[in-house]
Amino acid sequence: MSFIEVRDLRKTYTSSAQDVEILKGINLDIAKGEFVSLMGPSGAGKSTFLQLLGALDRPTGGEIRIDGKAIGGLSDHDLTIFRRRHLGFIFQFFNLMPTLSVLENVALPCLLDGRRISEVRKPAETILTRLGLSHRLDHRPHQLSGGEMQRVAIARALVNRPALILADEPTGNLDTKNGKEVLAILKDLVSEFQTTLIMVTHDKSAADYADRRIHMQDGVVV
Amino acid sequence: MFFNLFRYFSLRYLLLNPFRTFLTFLGVSLGISLFLSILLLNDATLRSLDANVESMTGKADLTITSDGMGFEDSVLEKVKGLPGIKAAIPLIINYAYLEEDPTGSTGPMIFLGIDLLKDSSVREYNKTGEDIIPDPLAFLNQADSIIATRSWVKERGLELENTVELLTKQGVKNFAIRGLVDDVGPAKAFNGRMAIMDIDAARYNFGRDGLYDRIDLILDKTVPVASVQAQLKGLLGSRFRVEDKEEQSVSMQQMVKSIQDVSGMLGLIAFLVGFLIIVNTVNTAISQRRKDIGSLRAFGAGNSHIVALFAGEFVFLSLVSSLFGCWLGVLFANGSAEQMAAGMNATLLTNVSSMEIIFTVEHLLKGLALGFVSSSAALVYPLYKALQIHPIEAIKPATVDFGLHQRPRNLVLFGYLGFVLLILTGAGAVSSDAVEALQGKEVQPLFLLTGLAGIVMAGPYLVLLFLSNLQRLPLPFLLNFSLANLLKNPARTASTSIHLSLGFSLVIIVSAINVSFKSTIITWANAITSTPNAVNVTSWGSVSGLQVQPLHESLKEKLLQLPKVLVAERRNAVNGIRIVPVTISGERFMLKAFDNPGPASRYQFIDPIEGDRMDLGRNLFDPTQDQVLMSETMLSKFKKRPGDFFDIETPAGPKRFRIGGNIREFASPNGVIYMTRDTYKKYWKDPLVTLFTIAHSPEITGKAYIDLVGPGLNQKEHLMVNLPSKIGEEVQKNLNNNMAMSDSTKWIALFIGTLGLLNSFLIGILQRFRELGCIRSIGMTRGQLLVMILTESVTLGMTGIVVAFLLTLPVGYVWVNWTLSRLLGWKVEFYFTGQDLLILSVIGVVVSLSAGILPALRASRLKLREALAYE
Known part of the structure; x- marks a missing residue:
């Protein structure tokens, strides 16, 4: 059994004018610890697919199983808890909370889970040290460089040791040097933590870091 | 294009x-x-x-008026003799009540006593051309004739020759409608609620013998109005007003x-x-x-x-x-x-x-x-x-504003400027010399404006200061996070807080003014009407509005015959009080004349500002010298002190009175003067009484005494018997009527403020759409998001309210004690209790919660896909 099983996944957006079918029956299997890059032209359905995998949206048809669990049947509340505990997200624009320090940003999923900062300080510090940010723990996001911000976002995605990390253009807002650094870190951590990583990218050189490349076009995997 | x-x-x-x-x-x-x-x-x-x-x-060129109780009819003869005066038409104006109004209305009716032959040369009564009085002879020959307005008669299903029962000085009397006027002229001005009788009949029925209320003059067109006016002023003295139409309007x-x-x-x-x-x-x-x-x-x-x-x-x-x-x-x-x-x-x-x-x-x-x-x-x-x-x-490329915003320098500058304005407001309002230098009353409303501008400018700065200090406390994560969210965009938080600060400041100020005003006046009314074992006797109507039919002093003898009237040493059991407006130096004041209730009464009706009540009572009733007590507004207006002498132009000529004391009085914003009824009668020749007080035996409660004597007095004399506190209740009712508009204004302003808050919160949610989507994607539940947004709105709301209290209460204190006192003429004391504070705080929480609920729900329902794609 694969870690991620996607069967006949469909997504249609309904508007008053017309229905637009974005995903037209995707079937896919991804193994645990696999680093997969998702490529394709604009409008191929990559982001929608990523959102469905990340339990941010619900499919119109088909099924997604993550570690044997069908996420389509979960309630909104259970989906939130699932995201909080089992998934990690990395965004193109980092999406760090400006009001929180670096350490608090990393600890945020745990804090939302009702844990105290004292309880999560150690794992957060460990991962930040691993990412070379031990000297930045009390800094605010606006005091960091772009590369550092994305490393904080990676640390936040990893703090709960999730089984799956979803990254949407993680290097899209970085220069080449920082982009390469971030990709190298991601690859190392995936292998170290045995985490599955699915990364949407337009950049062919970024996609080369992945174990497997998946191409999408017009709502299907090609 | x-x-x-x-x-x-x-x-x-x-x-x-x-x-x-x-x-x-x-x-x-x-x-x-x-x-x-x-x-x-x-x-x-x-x-x-x-x-x-x-x-x-009407067509009169000049009008002569004087005290509210009228002036002697000899004035008419004096005036008539002056050159340039073509006609002088006297008039009596009186309130009266119907014994039973079929429409259920309880308000007073205006009765004009006119010279039937001459009055139409001044005032208009006929529009349709129909005869006003079908049978003039019958009308003049019978003293019970009245002319009513067509609308009034129609409303009550009456017609000519029908009778109505009216409360007069002689008790209830029947009057026959022997004429009808159109709803024009005075009838229109009084909304049809007016009747006319012959001037002599009116004087007789309303106890106005030998008096007129006004004289309207028609001048010879060849004579300049101003010269006749000057001549009349010289002739009549400062007790009288001689005004043309425009001057009367300006006075009003x-x-x-x-x-x-x-x-x-x-x-x-x-x-x-x-x-x-x-x-x-x-x-x-x-x-x-x-x-x-x-x-x-x-x-x-x-x-x-x-x-x-x-x-x-x-x-x-x-x-x-x-x-x-x-x-x-x-x-x-x-x-x-x-x-x-x-x-x-x-x-x-x-x-x-x-x-x-x-x-x-x-x-x-x-x-x-x-x-x-x-x-x-x-x-x-x-x-x-x-x-x-x-x-x-x-x-x-679309970027999302996730950054921290610095506290804008303008905001700090505005804050400081706000404090400067507040200090200036306080200093300006308190410093009476400066106010007078700036043309007296005219500048008073300016202090309302500068005070509010100060609050609006200083408020947001204080809110941010308060929030940043609050954040230093060891708070639960969600509350701390909410605070951080509020502080990360100071401009947005500041603009949101302005809505609440301004709306709430208005509520606090209007409440403080209303509460202070009401409390001051009601405390005073209770103090002067708290005489134990006493009841008031009046005709039907409102004493505080002077809408009662005055009673003749001879009624005192009948009242003394009532059961359980307290006959005690050094105390008079039945006392008359006459309340009339008087004109002094061209301005209108209230005069209250009292029978001496005796020292055993403790002179409860006097509320002294300086000195002892008993001393002031003794001064007032000092038989060796004409003395008056004066309200502080009047003393300050005439720059007098107790012990000084004060000249009043009385119907018997100018008289000098010693000022025996400074009293608290709210019957008139201009000022009130107390004297004995003996003195008043001596100079004003008025034997009427506005109300009687009866001291009854302490064996019986006031209410029981009213039950005992009330029905009889009502039936025989058509009089009302009330507890003294009834006057306080009337005052309160009048105040409520006066304050209804400002009360509505404050609540509507708060509602608008709530709308503004709601608008700001919604805008805030919209601006934070992606941020909120991100935090939801990381694992914040809808419930946590709802709580976070609500916490933000309540925290901001409560901070705004605390700041509004901190800034507005001192401003309110200054306004009430200085600005309002000068504007209204009454010395109002600042009242704002812990209970008021609590009520307004609860309202504040409700307002901020109501303004926060919708944005919080909207935020919690955001679609993650849309939020993360949101630019």
């Missing part, structure tokens, strides 16, 4: 954001409606007073000016709260559409197009809101006209009977102009920023 911009952009943006458009529309409409309704009411009051003057003065308008100034200012502030909603919406619209503006500029749109785009949108919205606000304003004004007139009549003794709300093109233009000017003012700065947007904005 401009029309196309409006059609394709402005209108569509408004329709695309229906809720925000609706909130802005409602806020502006309510603001305009309040402002306009006050304007309409003020205009209606002035018109009513003018109509009153116009209809009563002066009486209501202070009240109108205060209410106008409150309306303007309420509008200001609504105006802030436009400012906020305009700011948001422009900052959200930077990319659109960049694109339009890239396509060749010039400055004028960008200006037209936003001006079209917001000026259109403001004008539509103003139109609706005008309609709403007319509704509000119509709804409160009657109550306002009743309050004003009772407090200022005016005769505002017909408050007809007339909405003119001028009002419409004023409403629209206010909307136009306010939206234009709101547009200036954001538009200036919009015009700086470069076309490059359009091709830049």
